[in-house]
Amino acid sequence: MEKIKKLRLKFTRDxxxxxxxxxxxxxxxxxxxxxxxxxxxxxxxxxGIAILLHNITNxxxxxxxxxxxxxxxxxxxxxxxKKIFWKSMISILALxxxxxxxxxxxxxxDKILIAFFGGGLIGLGIGIAIKNGSVLxxxxxxxxxxxxxxxxxxxxxxxxxxxxxxxxxSYYLPSENILYSGLTFL
Numbered sequence: 393m394e395k396i397k398k399l400r401l402k403f404t405r406d407x408x409x410x411x412x413x414x415x416x417x418x419x420x421x422x423x424x425x426x427x428x429x430x431x432x433x434x435x436x437x438x439x440g441i442a443i444l445l446h447n448i449t450n451x452x453x454x455x456x457x458x459x460x461x462x463x464x465x466x467x468x469x470x471x472x473x474k475k476i477f478w479k480s481m482i483s484i485l486a487l488x489x490x491x492x493x494x495x496x497x498x499x500x501x502d503k504i505l506i507a508f509f510g511g512g513l514i515g516l517g518i519g520i521a522i523k524n525g526s527v528l529x530x531x532x533x534x535x536x537x538x539x540x541x542x543x544x545x546x547x548x549x550x551x552x553x554x555x556x557x558x559x560x561x562s563y564y565l566p567s568e569n570i571l572y573s574g575l576t577f578l
Contacts, residue, residue, distance in 0.1 A: 409524045413479070417486045420517025420528050426496040427510030429453055431503070434561055434573040435514055436554035437531035438464065444561050454492035457484065464530035467537055479526035480533065487528050503572045511576035 424439070432447060434440040442456035449456075461484050469477040500506060521528045531553050535546035554577055562570045 412520055412524050413483055413526055414486065416517040416520030416524070416526075417483055417490060417528065418517075419520065420514045421487055421490040421494055422496060423510045423513030423517065424453070424491055425494045426499045427506045427513070428576065429491075430498045431501065431506050431510075432565060432569050433506055433510060433576055434558065434565070434570070435511070435529075436550065436557065436577040437529035439514070439529050440554070440557050440561070440573070440577075444557070444564060448564055452492055454488040457488045457491070461530040464533045468530075468533045472533060472536055472540065476525060476527070476533075476536075479524070480528075480530060483521055483526045483528055484530060503568075504575075507572045507575035511578070514576075 424435070424443075427433070428435055429443060429446070432443075434443050438460045439457060441460050442453045445451065445456040445460070446453040465477060465481055465484070468480060499509070518528050518532075522532070527533060531550060532546065534553070535544075535549035538544040538549050539546050558570055558574060558577075561573070565573075
């Protein structure tokens with residue numbers, strides 16, 4: 393009887409976690425589709441790379457999100473945790489699917505509102521995912537890896553990653569968009 397209670401409790405926790413991950417994915421996708429992507433604002437990490445590559449190549453952001461995430465997910469699978477790998481892979485695929493399928497209208501063209509609400513919604517979605525043992529932006533996986541192996545702070549790794557991303561992006565996007573994208577990241 394005790395074993396059944398434990399299984400039931402684990403199942404309930406897993407279902408609740410899955411539901412929360414779905415909420416995180418939807419919230420982040422609203423930030424992307426209703427604010428950032430239509431206004432050529434970047435987010436940090438792999439999501440920012442995917443948006444930038446979409447602007448350069450016109451291949452969908454969702455496709456780039458999956459493609460660019462592959463090496464980071466492989467790193468997770470082999471060196472971090474298979475549980476984090478599976479949760480993250482499902483979350484990233486769900487985010488890509490919703491971003492591709494979603495047709496939210498552009499809410500505003502005010503750059504401060506775009507940066508504030510787009511970044512806030514994405515940050516909220518990422519926070520919900522992390523709380524539930526997953527990531528929506530696979531660049532966080534390299535931060536986890538370097539933290540576990542070398543003690544480098546995850547925040548420092550993500551900051552350096554994004555400084556490089558925004559520096560490269562400044563070649564392709566207007567300076568004003570890069571500066572507002574910095575606000576989005578903050």
